[in-house]
Amino acid sequence: MEENRLTRVLPPVIALAAAAGVGLAFFIDALVRPPELPIDTNPAPLEGHTLCAAVVVTYASEEDMRAALPVLRDDPKARRVFVDPPSVDLLAVPGTDLKAWALQLHARYRTAERVTVIDSDATAAQLKLTAPPPKCPREGEY
Incomplete structure (x- = not known):
């Protein structure tokens, strides 16, 4: 029974962690990217x-x-x-x-x-x- 609960909880936790990581990467990229130069x-x-x-x-x-x-x-x-x-x-x-x-x-x-x-x-x-x-x-x- 314990193993069954772990297999139900683990995939959503991994997906949430991956989504948070991707979101953090985009946020850091936006902070680090230099501003656009005027044309x-x-x-x-x-x-x-x-x-x-x-x-x-x-x-x-x-x-x-x-x-x-x-x-x-x-x-x-x-x-x-x-x-x-x-x-x-x-x-x-x-x-x-x-x-x-x-x-x-x-x-x-x-x-x-x-x-x-x-x-x-x-x-x-x-x-x-x-x-x-x-x-x-x-x-x-x-």
Whole structure:
């Protein structure tokens, strides 16, 4: 009789403990997860901003750059857009692979003279600097 009661009580207790564990995991994840970064793709002057993780699209002329701006602003991976004629500097939404995005942009926008990646963390790691620059914040600028 004792064994029968244990087999009736044990499965609901285990299920309750598992549900509590999953709930606790989601709660901790919500506390630890950094806040979402604001998205503002209205072009702003680059002056006064020091970017450390971005994609730079350079054009032959300011006219070519201005013609490409609406499409670059609408790219779903763009979080901020800075202009410094004749180039556009794009900060990405978190989780974007900058090198892959740069290749995509270069393939899509053939009017661009070049598409380069600014990644100070990767550059510092490659150069094995004795005093590396400060770690690039997730915002993409110092």
